[in-house]
Amino acid sequence: MNEIRCRGCGCPLDGGDVHYKARLDLCAAYDRMEITREDLECDPSEEIRQLLMKMADEDPQELTDEVFMRLVFDLCKQCKERLTKQFQQGGFFSGEEET
Numbered sequence: 001m002n003e004i005r006c007r008g009c010g011c012p013l014d015g016g017d018v019h020y021k022a023r024l025d026l027c028a029a030y031d032r033m034e035i036t037r038e039d040l041e042c043d044p045s046e047e048i049r050q051l052l053m054k055m056a057d058e059d060p061q062e063l064t065d066e067v068f069m070r071l072v073f074d075l076c077k078q079c080k081e082r083l084t085k086q087f088q089q090g091g092f093f094s095g096e097e098e099t
């Protein structure tokens with residue numbers, strides 16, 4: 001059986017103490033697409049062909065990660081509170097390290 005460790009501090013989490021499973025889903029968001037009459041009247045074949053050629057050279061995992069990425073990790077109570085504090089105080093969003 002795999003030992004569960006806190007992703008934040010590395011402490012073992014199998015001692016029966018409460019711990020947390022954090023899940024972060026990062027989904028690509030797009031502006032609402034508006035389709036115009038010009039879009040419907042033009043032939044997108046060449047554009048699609050060029051896009052497929054470009055994608056053929058790229059790593060499939062990187063392409064997938066650009067659209068959707070799920071991060072799952074276990075945290076001890078202290079690290080869960082540290083993470084929560086960073087989000088609540090905006091430290092993560094401002095790019096500042098925690099104080």
Ligand SMILES: [Zn+2]
Pocket residue numbers: 006007008009010011075076077078079080
């Ligand atoms: Zn921890």
